Amino acid sequence: MLLAKIAIGDLNAHDLDRGFLETLTSLSEVEIPLEEAVKVLRNRLRAGVFTYVARNEDRPVGTVTLLVEDKFIHGGGKVGHIEDVAVHRDYQHQGIGAALVRHATEQARALGCYKAILNCSDQLVPLYEQLGYHHHDNGMRIDFK
Amino acid sequence: MLLAKIAIGDLNAHDLDRGFLETLTSLSEVEIPLEEAVKVLRNRLRAGVFTYVARNEDRPVGTVTLLVEDKFIHGGGKVGHIEDVAVHRDYQHQGIGAALVRHATEQARALGCYKAILNCSDQLVPLYEQLGYHHHDNGMRIDFK
Numbered sequence: 043m044l045l046a047k048i049a050i051g052d053l054n055a056h057d058l059d060r061g062f063l064e065t066l067t068s069l070s071e072v073e074i075p076l077e078e079a080v081k082v083l084r085n086r087l088r089a090g091v092f093t094y095v096a097r098n099e100d101r102p103v104g105t106v107t108l109l110v111e112d113k114f115i116h117g118g119g120k121v122g123h124i125e126d127v128a129v130h131r132d133y134q135h136q137g138i139g140a141a142l143v144r145h146a147t148e149q150a151r152a153l154g155c156y157k158a159i160l161n162c163s164d165q166l167v168p169l170y171e172q173l174g175y176h177h178h179d180n181g182m183r184i185d186f187k
Numbered sequence: 188m189l190l191a192k193i194a195i196g197d198l199n200a201h202d203l204d205r206g207f208l209e210t211l212t213s214l215s216e217v218e219i220p221l222e223e224a225v226k227v228l229r230n231r232l233r234a235g236v237f238t239y240v241a242r243n244e245d246r247p248v249g250t251v252t253l254l255v256e257d258k259f260i261h262g263g264g265k266v267g268h269i270e271d272v273a274v275h276r277d278y279q280h281q282g283i284g285a286a287l288v289r290h291a292t293e294q295a296r297a298l299g300c301y302k303a304i305l306n307c308s309d310q311l312v313p314l315y316e317q318l319g320y321h322h323h324d325n326g327m328r329i330d331f332k
Contacts, residue, residue: 054282062259063259064261066259069260070260070261071261071262072259072260072261072262073226073261074262074263075204075257075263078262078263079259081260081263082257082258082263084258085257086257088234089232089233089234089235089256089257090234090293090318091256091257105307109254109256111236111254111270112227112230112231112234112236112269113227113270114207114208114211114217114219114224114227114228114271115211115214115215115216115217115271116215116216116217117216117218117219117223118219118223118224118226118227124266125256125258126259126260126284127257146327147329149306150331151331155331156226156330156331156332157328157329157330157331158328158329158331159306159319159326159327159328159329160327160328161304161323161324161325161326161327162324162325162327163324163325164324165329167202167325170327173329174329175327175328175329176327176328176329177325177326177327178306178310178326178327178328179306179307179308179309179326180306180307180308180309180322180325180326181306181322181324181325181326182304182306182315182320182321182322183302183303183304183305183308183320183321183323184292184302184303184304184318184319184320184321185292185301185302186295186296186301186302
């Protein structure tokens with residue numbers, strides 16, 4: 043069982059060219075030079091954005107992001123935004139994505155968030171419902187490029 | 188015409204007890220002591236979270252938040268998350284909310300975001316469509332308290 047070998051932890055700079063950026067290509071185009079990725083990681087750490095990776099024998103094969111937002115409402119409460127769930131194409135359909143979302147959700151709770159939110163396509167709604175999420179509202183977007 | 192007197196700018200600490208926190212109560216419960224709100228503002232500034240206010244003669248009567256997220260995908264692109272649009276109950280239905288969302292959207296574009304996203308209830312979809320947004324996906328949430 044592959045999942046027994048999977049360990050989830052924080053992304054570090056060494057992960058970037060050891061499978062992390064390649065894993066993200068399952069989600070969208072990446073096309074980022076390594077030096078630029080290091081800068082993005084630094085900016086994210088500074089902003090309190092948590093990037094988790096699932097590693098198979100030290101090689102990142104999945105990732106999820108947790109962005110913790112400090113609100114004025116809810117008594118100065120925090121909201122966890124779950125973003126960019128991605129699993130390397132060779133490791134999909136083995137529950138790694140679900141394990142990553144569970145991890146990020148638990149971290150959001152542990153960090154004191156009063157809720158966690160995420161956006162997904164119609165076909166993923168049942169999967170997230172299994173993970174304890176419910177449909178709440180509409181995701182709207184505007185594209186600039 | 189009231190709107191002629193409205194000016195949109197960045198939230199500062201002086202706004203907090205001059206109508207800003209009261210304005211947010213139109214959105215959700217606030218219940219935050221002033222000293223705590225000052226800390227939240229400081230955390231948000233450090234994290235690169237922009238809070239804009241619409242002022243009527245120096246008194247905040249509306250607000251919107253723009254959270255800029257640095258991504259690894261899209262060549263290290265940025266995404267603007269628009270959050271917590273609120274207008275004071277005495278100033279609603281005058282286009283202030285729409286003006287705030289337009290402002291935050293323009294700021295997202297100016298800051299180099301490749302898209303801006305927001306979540307809304309069914310009845311607000313037509314309003315956001317008028318502002319250039321389209322329905323993209325499902326907003327899911329899990330509550331911890």
